[in-house]
Amino acid sequence: MKAMVYRRYGGPEVLEPAELPDPKTHVDSVLVRVRAAALNPADLALQAGALAEAVETYFPVVPGWDVAGVVERAGPAAGEFAPGDEVIGYLRGEVQRAHGGLAELVSADVRSLVRKPSTMSFAEAAGLPLAGLTAYQAVVHALDIQPGELLLVHGAAGGVGSLAVQIARVRGARVIGTASARDHDYLRSLGVEPVTYGPGATERIRHLPVDAVLDTAGNGALSATPTHPGVRVASIAEIGSPGVTAVFCRLDRVDFQAVADLAETGTLTVRVGETFPFDRAADAQRALSKRSRSGKIVVLGPGSS
Numbered sequence: 114m115k116a117m118v119y120r121r122y123g124g125p126e127v128l129e130p131a132e133l134p135d136p137k138t139h140v141d142s143v144l145v146r147v148r149a150a151a152l153n154p155a156d157l158a159l160q161a162g163a164l165a166e167a168v169e170t171y172f173p174v175v176p177g178w179d180v181a182g183v184v185e186r187a188g189p190a191a192g193e194f195a196p197g198d199e200v201i202g203y204l205r206g207e208v209q210r211a212h213g214g215l216a217e218l219v220s221a222d223v224r225s226l227v228r229k230p231s232t233m234s235f236a237e238a239a240g241l242p243l244a245g246l247t248a249y250q251a252v253v254h255a256l257d258i259q260p261g262e263l264l265l266v267h268g269a270a271g272g273v274g275s276l277a278v279q280i281a282r283v284r285g286a287r288v289i290g291t292a293s294a295r296d297h298d299y300l301r302s303l304g305v306e307p308v309t310y311g312p313g314a315t316e317r318i319r320h321l322p323v324d325a326v327l328d329t330a331g332n333g334a335l336s337a338t339p340t341h342p343g344v345r346v347a348s349i350a351e352i353g354s355p356g357v358t359a360v361f362c363r364l365d366r367v368d369f370q371a372v373a374d375l376a377e378t379g380t381l382t383v384r385v386g387e388t389f390p391f392d393r394a395a396d397a398q399r400a401l402s403k404r405s406r407s408g409k410i411v412v413l414g415p416g417s418s
């Protein structure tokens with residue numbers, strides 16, 4: 114099968130095309146033909162070797178945790194899926210090896226898959242797993258946002274932030290979101306009150322009577338945060354700050370299904386910023402690292418258009 118691999122740590126320049134054996138499918142696994150793979154900042158960090166001390170890595174690595182595709186073959190205990198089913202998967206493993214989404218085929222444990230929302234294209238649906246799970250776990254579990262509460266989301270127009278604000282709105286919260294001016298209309302379309310981040314943000318934000326704050330931006334965004342007693346603060350990007358609940362995405366099938374269900378009803382949407390053909394996956398990584406455009410960066414599977 115066709116795949117994109119890296120054989121050593123580095124930036125987009127180390128990503129190269131390769132021909133690999135088709136993945137085997139074990140008892141609990143299904144073989145998925147990849148139609149689209151969404152990129153995340155974590156892909157770039159792993160490829161750069163940022164977690165080399167913590168994560169076992171077996172080169173060559175096929176990167177990519179987020180996929181959308183079609184089941185080609187199902188293992189004997191993969192009962193709920195059958196060939197032809199459209200699925201999305203969150204393929205984070207505890208090791209880095211030849212099993213990621215930048216490939217023609219990927220073998221995935223059924224526990225890492227749910228059915229693709231029929232309301233979404235493959236490219237949109239590929240943007241849902243990691244960002245959706247993180248957003249859901251932050252808004253629902255870490256902050257437990259309640260109807261009528263006021264939530265401030267830093268990085269509200271980003272991959273995770275845009276899903277977090279939608280989930281908070283579904284739960285009946287009023288949401289204020291920091292973002293660049295280019296994303297303010299987008300945020301308004303989601304029912305969010307936008308605030309420009311950067312110089313002056315602290316003065317614009319600090320007095321707000323928020324019940325909770327979610328930081329999806331890092332970059333010191335939390336310094337522009339109300340600090341009155343009782344405010345609940347969580348971050349996905351600045352893990353370890355005092356008084357801040359750290360949220361780290363975990364693969365939880367119930368949460369994953371809840372995210373997919375919200376998307377199925379059209380309540381949750383994914384904004385795709387740019388799609389790249391498979392052979393331009395390295396350019397897709399460059400686009401992600403530059404962040405010159407808003408929305409998810411998606412690489413189409415080989416042969417998909």
Ligand SMILES: NC(=O)c1ccc[n+]([C@@H]2O[C@H](COP(=O)([O-])OP(=O)(O)OC[C@H]3O[C@@H](n4cnc5c(N)ncnc54)[C@H](OP(=O)(O)O)[C@@H]3O)[C@@H](O)[C@H]2O)c1
Nearest residue numbers: 154247268270271272273293310330332334349360361362
């Ligand atoms: N803990 C976890 O489990 C977990 C899971 C997923 C992601 N993450 C991390 O969370 C971060 C966001 O991920 P993502 O996929 O959502 O990235 P993304 O799509 O690039 O979104 C980041 C957003 O933050 C905005 N931003 C940057 N600096 C800001 C600031 N100072 N104040 C307010 N907004 C700011 C960006 O706006 P502009 O583009 O306009 O600058 C962009 O819209 C990354 O660091 C990622 O590694 C952690």
